[in-house]
Amino acid sequence: MSGHRTRHCRHRTHGRRPDMPPHPEAPPSVRPPLTIVPATPAHAAALAVLHEACFAGQPWHRPWRTTEMGQVLALPGAMGWIALAPPDPGATVSDGIATDHPVGMLLVQTSGLDADILTLGVRPDRWRRRGIARTVLAHGEDVLRRHGVERIFLEVALDNRAAVAFYTNAGYNVLGRRSGYYSTISGETFDAATMGRTLV
Numbered sequence: 145m146s147g148h149r150t151r152h153c154r155h156r157t158h159g160r161r162p163d164m165p166p167h168p169e170a171p172p173s174v175r176p177p178l179t180i181v182p183a184t185p186a187h188a189a190a191l192a193v194l195h196e197a198c199f200a201g202q203p204w205h206r207p208w209r210t211t212e213m214g215q216v217l218a219l220p221g222a223m224g225w226i227a228l229a230p231p232d233p234g235a236t237v238s239d240g241i242a243t244d245h246p247v248g249m250l251l252v253q254t255s256g257l258d259a260d261i262l263t264l265g266v267r268p269d270r271w272r273r274r275g276i277a278r279t280v281l282a283h284g285e286d287v288l289r290r291h292g293v294e295r296i297f298l299e300v301a302l303d304n305r306a307a308v309a310f311y312t313n314a315g316y317n318v319l320g321r322r323s324g325y326y327s328t329i330s331g332e333t334f335d336a337a338t339m340g341r342t343l344v
């Protein structure tokens with residue numbers, strides 16, 4: 145995601161509507177039950193670990209360490225949400241205690257009527273294509289709408305086909321192209337698309 149230009153609600157979402165009891169023969173939902181919690185500076189270390197897991201392997205990735213993540217969360221207008229999920233049935237629980245753990249995140253920075261997505265990611269191991277990014281983004285958009293935000297923007301590497309497809313599916317349009325927006329330590333550069341959508 146981009147470099148650093150860089151309340152309280154607790155919301156549980158489930159794969160099926162809460163008013164619909166599961167049919168005894170229904171197959172297990174592939175969508176995990178998620179708890180979305182607001183991100184605070186106290187989450188900096190956990191978010192740094194999650195960010196590394198989400199972006200490792202992308203050539204334009206630069207780690208956001210705990211200190212850096214704390215600075216991002218302390219930016220004026222910074223807001224964020226973390227998606228917590230219980231371990232999948234059958235998953236090994238190292239300490240014998242099955243607690244919800246972070247599997248996805250969204251960090252934004254608001255400025256008046258606008259918000260920029262600073263980062264969005266979902267753990268790659270077992271958690272992608274299960275609607276987690278869609279859920280956390282929709283949750284963040286709802287909160288931003290209630291704060292009076294009317295437009296959301298982001299930059300995404302054009303080579304990041306999954307993310308471009310994700311944002312397109314979520315209603316974002318390509319607004320422009322930024323040449324060489326991302327660069328690696330060795331100097332290789334990658335173009336980015338600026339994408340955005342209106343919330344009202």
Ligand SMILES: CC(C)(COP(=O)(O)OP(=O)(O)OC[C@H]1O[C@@H](n2cnc3c(N)ncnc32)[C@H](O)[C@@H]1OP(=O)(O)O)[C@@H](O)C(=O)NCCC(=O)NCCS
Nearest residue numbers: 145264265266272273274275276277278306307309310313
């Ligand atoms: C992009 C990313 C956040 C998507 O997270 P996710 O939880 O797997 O996405 P969802 O399951 O909510 O996908 C919603 C829709 O987006 C689209 N989509 C998501 N991943 C896709 C992929 N790899 N290829 C094509 N379309 C994709 C699909 O339309 C999908 O709906 P479907 O699964 O019903 O077909 C995830 O791949 C990721 O963390 N990537 C690394 C970090 C990153 O690049 N972040 C974005 C830049 S800031």
